[in-house]
Amino acid sequence: VNYYLVPPVHTFTIGEQENHIAHIEFLAVTATVSIYVHVAARRSVQARRARAEAEALARSAGTLLAAADPVPLLLAEVRAAFGSDIVELRRRRGDGWEVTTRCDGSPDGSPGTAPEGSPGGVPRREDREETIVDVGDDARLALVGPRLGLDDRLALRSHADQLAVALRDQAHHEHAAEAKLAREADELRTGLLRAVSHDLRTPLASIKASVTSLLSPDIVWDEQQRREFLTTVDAETDRLNRLVGNLLDMSRLQAGAVTLHIGAVVIDEVVANALASISGAPSDIAVRIPEDVPLVLADAELLERAVANVIGNAIAWSLAFGSIAIEAAGVGDRVHVRVIDRGPGLPESARAAALRPFQRLGDRAGSAAPNGVGLGLAVTSGFVAAMHGELVFDDTPGGGLTVVIELARAPVGEIVAD
Numbered sequence: 475v476n477y478y479l480v481p482p483v484h485t486f487t488i489g490e491q492e493n494h495i496a497h498i499e500f501l502a503v504t505a506t507v508s509i510y511v512h513v514a515a516r517r518s519v520q521a522r523r524a525r526a527e528a529e530a531l532a533r534s535a536g537t538l539l540a541a542a543d544p545v546p547l548l549l550a551e552v553r554a555a556f557g558s559d560i561v562e563l564r565r566r567r568g569d570g571w572e573v574t575t576r577c578d579g580s581p582d583g584s585p586g587t588a589p590e591g592s593p594g595g596v597p598r599r600e601d602r603e604e605t606i607v608d609v610g611d612d613a614r615l616a617l618v619g620p621r622l623g624l625d626d627r628l629a630l631r632s633h634a635d636q637l638a639v640a641l642r643d644q645a646h647h648e649h650a651a652e653a654k655l656a657r658e659a660d661e662l663r664t665g666l667l668r669a670v671s672h673d674l675r676t677p678l679a680s681i682k683a684s685v686t687s688l689l690s691p692d693i694v695w696d697e698q699q700r701r702e703f704l705t706t707v708d709a710e711t712d713r714l715n716r717l718v719g720n721l722l723d724m725s726r727l728q729a730g731a732v733t734l735h736i737g738a739v740v741i742d743e744v745v746a747n748a749l750a751s752i753s754g755a756p757s758d759i760a761v762r763i764p765e766d767v768p769l770v771l772a773d774a775e776l777l778e779r780a781v782a783n784v785i786g787n788a789i790a791w792s793l794a795f796g797s798i799a800i801e802a803a804g805v806g807d808r809v810h811v812r813v814i815d816r817g818p819g820l821p822e823s824a825r826a827a828a829l830r831p832f833q834r835l836g837d838r839a840g841s842a843a844p845n846g847v848g849l850g851l852a853v854t855s856g857f858v859a860a861m862h863g864e865l866v867f868d869d870t871p872g873g874g875l876t877v878v879i880e881l882a883r884a885p886v887g888e889i890v891a892d
Contacts, residue, residue, distance in 0.1 A: 555629070561617050563609070563637070564616055605619075674717055687703055739771070739774045769883070771862075772881050785800070788875075795816045861881060
């Protein structure tokens with residue numbers, strides 16, 4: 475302005491005093507406006523940054539509450555928030571630190587071991603640095619990426635605190651799971667002890683008494699009495715076999731050692747085999763299975779044992795109240811096998827407990843229960859669940875209980891399993 479507009483023009487000389495004052499005023503106004511613009515721009519950047527950090531922390535908080543395993547998701551949030559190349563969670567292992575979770579944006583990022591002060595074995599670049607934040611006493615959060623300023627480190631501390639909460643919750647869940655397993659194992663041991671002390675000894679005592687009587691040299695038994703003793707031995711042996719079989723099956727289910735051979739299975743054949751396997755099953759059990767019932771996807775042997783257990787349970791609880799019926803029908807993409815009895819039924823409040831091992835509804839069935847130790851429905855539920863099915867209780871119209879085994883329908887053209 476001085477060179478082109480203020481006389482004398484084309485020089486930097488100012489000829490009049492008022493032009494000096496005007497130049498000074500121009501400079502003062504320019505400096506003032508510049509300062510205000512700079513402050514406003516800086517506060518705008520800070521506001522956007524604070525908003526981004528608040529959104530990131532809110533997402534992390536939501537992840538912490540909703541996710542079953544929030545740690546990998548929290549590391550991904552940290553990586554996105556700070557533009558890091560790699561984010562790692564390291565846990566103390568002896569004298570060193572082990573990388574337990576890593577987020578590097580690639581699907582093959584895997585845990586590993588990180589020596590003290592190293593970025594997990596990743597080559598360091600000149601424009602990148604490693605930032606480490608403690609997460610509790612035995613964990614560290616490590617970032618490899620751009621240099622973080624003071625504000626970034628304060629925000630990172632908030633993320634580290636959320637990660638510490640996630641690790642504490644994870645530890646609590648692990649302890650709760652261990653306690654649950656210990657409690658279930660204790661219940662199983664208690665049930666097995668009760669089974670050995672009572673339910674297994676009862677048939678053994680009957681067998682022993684019958685055989686001892688038959689072998690006694692002091693008494694001569696007629697043919698009818700001998701037949702009664704042998705019938706008792708046969709019935710109690712079958713009962714003992716069922717008890718031991720269910721105990722072994724429950725042990726396999728608890729250990730996750732059930733082997734499946736899934737294929738298309740014909741329902742009426744399974745029901746017929748299940749009825750044949752039940753010693754002393756009444757002859758008036760009504761089997762109403764249409765010829766057009768779809769095949770089911772199941773393990774034929776496990777399904778047969780599951781159906782036999784349900785039928786045996788119905789016989790024990792309802793034989794004195796009326797006949798038992800077995801039905802099957804396709805329902806959508808499922809097939810329902812129903813065992814219907816007219817017994818006392820099962821209260822709604824007791825149905826969940828009936829699927830747990832060693833539950834016998836107050837032992838009302840006493841020693842006459844076909845499965846004795848209360849494992850029949852528990853084993854059945856485990857077998858059906860292993861075949862991706864469901865065991866459902868329903869009320870029989872007019873009184874009684876209907877047990878429904880729901881299984882997937884086999885695709886058309888599926889080879890029938892043996």
